[in-house]
Amino acid sequence: MAVSTTIWVILGAAVATYLTRVGGHAVLSRFERIPPRVEAALNAVPAAVLTAIVAPYAVFFGLAEAITIAAAIVLALRLPTLAMLGLCWALVWVLRQAI
Amino acid sequence: MTASQPDFWRGVRDAVPIMIAVAPFGLLFGALAAENGMTPFEATLMSATVYAGASQMVGIELFGADIAPWIIVFSILAVNFRHVLYSATMGQTIGSYSRLQKALAFALMTDPQFATTEQKAEKGAATPFAWYLGLALPVYALWVAEAWLGAVFGSLIDDPAAYAIDFLLPLYFLGMVMGFRGRANWLPVVAASAVASVAAYHFVGSPWHVSLGGLAGVVVAAIIGVRPGHKLVV
Incomplete structure (x- = not known):
């Protein structure tokens, strides 16, 4: 049986992820301290990438989706992620029927 | 044991x-x-x-x-x-x-x-x-x-x-x-990524908005930097 592309991507991602987990200790710990700009850049990566994935949904996918994203931002300030997820799931479903 | x-x-x-x-x-x-x-x-x-x-x-x-x-x-x-x-x-x-x-x-x-x-x-x-x-x-x-x-x-x-x-x-x-909003530079990073991602989605096309938007946020963070002794927030 040929191994699917999906399996190769998963294994590649697994190796890359393990390297990030050991890499900090193996490489960065050789420095007396991490240069502040490098630390700031590394620390910003997850928020930056995830924002980049979400942003188009607020602009290009329709009114129901845009309203839901706006509501989600406000709700996430007050509620745990799971509660926000539940409410906004219901909201986008209702808005899609209504609009 | x-x-x-x-x-x-x-x-x-x-x-x-x-x-x-x-x-x-x-x-x-x-x-x-x-x-x-x-x-x-x-x-x-x-x-x-x-x-x-x-x-x-x-x-x-x-x-x-x-x-x-x-x-x-x-x-x-x-x-x-x-x-x-x-x-x-x-x-x-x-x-x-x-x-x-x-x-x-x-x-x-x-x-x-x-x-x-x-x-x-x-x-x-x-x-x-x-x-x-x-x-x-x-x-x-x-x-x-x-x-x-x-x-x-x-x-x-x-x-x-x-x-x-x-x-x-x-x-x-x-x-x-x-x-992640407790992290250093959160707002400027998120703002830069959002704007760059929307622009890239419109002008370059998917999936490049992910890399280009992400890159914009990281560059902004590197330009601002962190205070020395800053604590890592998860």
């Missing part, structure tokens, strides 16, 4: 709140993976080997689109790059572990695992290897089992858009972004 058993169970007790927080997302991953065409085996394999929630969600979001495999791997790598910082910090906390113990400890290191270990160490509590395993293994076992369970049941839903299930992933990512 008997001497380390109480440490192990102390770790398991500390794992309970993490398991409660993580449980819904493990199932959600499995279900959404199935929606995006993954088999239960593939979803379980991904949870067992990548073992990093947000990046796994990014993976299935991109699998759904027609995107080159290396871009998917690169995007997952980008989301997980924060581990480099955790690893550099935690390497000192677990400095007394053997090489092999460290190799295993880092394989099981997630955001809550890192945060809990550092909190304990900061309070002066011991963080021996047996305790670390007690904290990590139940969460890992739960996460892997849930991927399979979620994928098996998720594949039973035939029309995700009808139930707005297709919109759960962007909402989940937004929740993660909002969860």
